[in-house]
Amino acid sequence: MTLLVERPGVVEEPGGPEHDHGPTGLLKWVTSTDHKVIGKSYLITSLVFFVLAGVMAVLMRTQLASPDNTVVSQHTYNELFTMHGSLMLYLFAGPFAFGGIANYIVPLQVGAPDMAFPRLNALSYWLYLGGGLTMIGGFLTVGGAADFGWVAYAPLSNAVNSPGAGPDMWIVSLILTGFSAIFTGVNICATVFYLRAPGMTMFRVPIFTWNMVVTGILILIAFPVLTAAMVMLWADRHLGTHIYTVSGGGVPVLWQNLFWFFGHPEVYILALPYFGMVTEIFPVFSRKPVFGYRGMVFATITIGALSTSVWAHHMFTTGVVLLPFFSLMSYLIAVPTGIKFFNWIGTMWRGSLKFDTPMLFSVGFLVVFLFGGVTGVFLASPPIDFATHDTYFVVAHFHEVLFGSAVFGGFAGLYYWYPKMFGRMLRESLGKASFWFMFVGFWVTFLPQYLLGLHGMPRRIAEYSASTGWTSLNRVSTVGAYLLFIAVAIMIVNVYVSWRRPIQASGNPWDGHTLEWATSSPPPHHNFYRLPPVRSERPLWDFNHPEHTTRKHEDLLAAEGKRGRRHAPGAHAGTDGGPADR
């Protein structure tokens, strides 16, 4: 049913009575265009894929626990690492952030009744679900699932080297999920550009939403290239074209150029939303405004821009890239990321810290991502990359970056917004247990992998001989993987407990700063009955704590005296904390 939505404050109950006559049961879920229902569907689906990919990782680590092991065959191992990477990157880390959490939270944070294009939003989810099931369905084909790695390098992924329906299903699933991501990117940008609450200028939008806007633009830059590359790969496999084959005059490295032109922005499409989540969590649990709001926004934009011009640092060893250019650009990304770290620490500095589970995961994210980032700076240097390319050093590096952001950051966001989404709290004790298992398990898994890489262990091998001396480090790494599995299992138990024995969550359980906490948990249809006035980047805090307002006194005077004047002489923009907040 179509309805005209009016601004809250005018109608007391937006939505109206027509929702009582809507469909029920399964049909209600299938026909829903509510961003909250779609967000939850995304969230649950992506977590199912996460657990599946995690099981694959555990199988792989079990295989590598001892030399010449035969838990799985070499062919199965190839399928496992391909599908582990594909599920984690294409179906979990991205959709969990921009389909799950962002879909739910962005309209709430900007005070909107829904996403800008609700039916397009629903279409995104169905494309994602169809694509995901297609990818998993590859296991049911005769030749098995795709087994050429999540990067599908060109000569290996052609019809001769990877025949069968499994690789084709992998290609199709990426076309589908690619379109799903593009539609979500458009939707998020349009929502933030057009549906913000009155008074919420772009420089009062919460950092998470800012990061999602930049992520949305990055999606629009990156995913069409991937889709085009996939269509050409399919044409090479079935129509006899020679785009990526040397024999017909094609260029195999073109695949790498196209793939990484998608792939590197994709890394930031995966990282930026999680940066945004922890940027929401640090101020709330430090009871301070975020330190350097504008610096954060500009750092996000800079990271997004630079990420489109560093793709060939994945291709240093091909010998056909501009080494100095890509090396320099990759180093440059460390600067805005460093600004973000500085501001995160500045936000916590002298705050009154509360170490609830979301905060613990966020601090864990800081530590883990820092290590991943620093080894990333190593790898931006071509000589080091030549030595460590395709070894476990690289594997450890990108797991620190991606696990650090998508799992530590993602679980932080999940613990933080779960009360808002489901109206019930998660247990703190189980959450903390989950964190410590994860934090310890993480280092036990991946620190040995750095050493293994430096000892020369290549990635994507299913067996190694005992004479290599890699056995003990591999065994330690496998133990760590089991610890990580336990951590995720505790998380699932936590969700189960909250489902069976709910503790009701209030509208604002964490004393939050942003508009999503200004409504009930879970929010009503079309989200808000009334909105607080927006005068800074944390409107709800200002509303609840008028004596500790985010705006400085001079700013308020300036606002009264001269509309639109941002800076009183000698005053900052009012974003780095009034004296009352210290």
Place this chain on the structure above:
Amino acid sequence: MKSEARLLLVVSLFGAAIGALFWAVGLNPVYATITSGGTIMLGAVCLLGLLPGYYYHWWSRRMTPRAEDDPEATPESGAGVIGVFPGSSIWPFVLGLSALLVCLSLVFGFWTAIFGFSLALAAVVGVILESRRGGAI
């Protein structure tokens, strides 16, 4: 609207700057083949930012100021109709299913596309009628 326009124009400028750098390096025949792909893709980034960015810029000078862009706006000043939001619709599901069937024809042969395109046609008609009537599923 001005901040949004600037954000997208920055994307465009960045693509143009790095793309021009790539193009300049590619003038040297030694590097011509290894930079051509990057030049094209960065040129596309420039266009991607330019089209909506310039539109927002153009529109921001002509539109009446919005409450979203006014730092002193109150909730009441934004009162009124925001837009049309469909409450529920079956057609996104049908369209998603049709896209799945069309894409699966790349794997299993042309026959799935027949069903896919039929469903797509039904979905397009359905969405249009739904928007006109404003009716339920």
